[in-house]
Amino acid sequence: MTDAEWVVVRPLLPVPGWMQGQGGQPEAYCHRAMPDAIGYLVDNGIKWRAMPADFPPWHRVYAFFRRWRDRGMVREFHDRVRGQVRERAGHDALPTLG
Template identity: 65%
Template sequence: MLDVVRYLVDGGIKWRSMPADFPPWDRVYAFFRRWMRQGLVGELHDRLRGKVRQAEGKAAEPTAAIIDSQSLRGAATVGADTRGYDGGKRVGGRKRHIIVDTLGLLLVVAVTAANVSDRDAAYPLLERLRALHRLIALVWADGGYTGRLVDWARHKLQVMLQVVKRSEDASGFVVLPRRWVVERTLSWLMRSRRLVRDYERLPATHEALVQVSMTMLMSRRLARSAASGALTPRTRSGPGRG
């Protein structure tokens, strides 16, 4: 059943287009919906993230994170009540907001209509982050998260929201400190064809498929480390946040 879901996310096929050697699509979908409701998709994802972090010489729980968003075109299956138009990106559909750790591993994801601003979506997203990861003390962000959100995060959540701005004299593409980590994660998600556009009727389904995509990435990483005999925590030199 898990292989079928991974096949769907990686290949971007329809549920009804499952190959004949897999179980019937409606049975797989029923199991997947049950896993979502019971929180099993998120639990599998979180356990793998802890193992990857430990294999990289970090603690299982992070202390710093990076936030960003990505607008996606919505397919016809996306309902009008959960879609919108992002005037800045000129994209009609939905927007996925993610927070990742310093390795680029997913911590929290939320899917909204594309017209929801990054700042508005950050309030509930940061609250979820704080509830799930109590050690988080610092979150890096881009200029779209400035304003009252910074003071709110500091006073309400005891989290420092540090905005990494682009230099005014910079031209063309510039790699910005810390922000490149979350942008790389967004590019990882785009490798899963099911996530290139939003095909899901429910935002929660898209969020679960994002977690499935990251479990694929992390499980491959752990499998390679185990095969090479390198699945032992590596020590880091010097201080730093993670």
């Protein structure tokens, strides 16, 4: 993920509870690595356990993905990015046909 892409993606990711004063420990892995790892997995069609060593351990990436998916954040993230792309192209944020 490029720096320009990260600037767009970062505000769309959930804020960890410990940063909101809800307790807990700081997470051990950078949030920027998680969408990168998930994108790599999807782009290359690999299995979770085949995640390269350049990324955090597969089980931590999967835990982030599962938490985001179960809370509906994957769909929300997709919808927000789609809306931003459509608006930059001069269209309404929500598609009206199809």
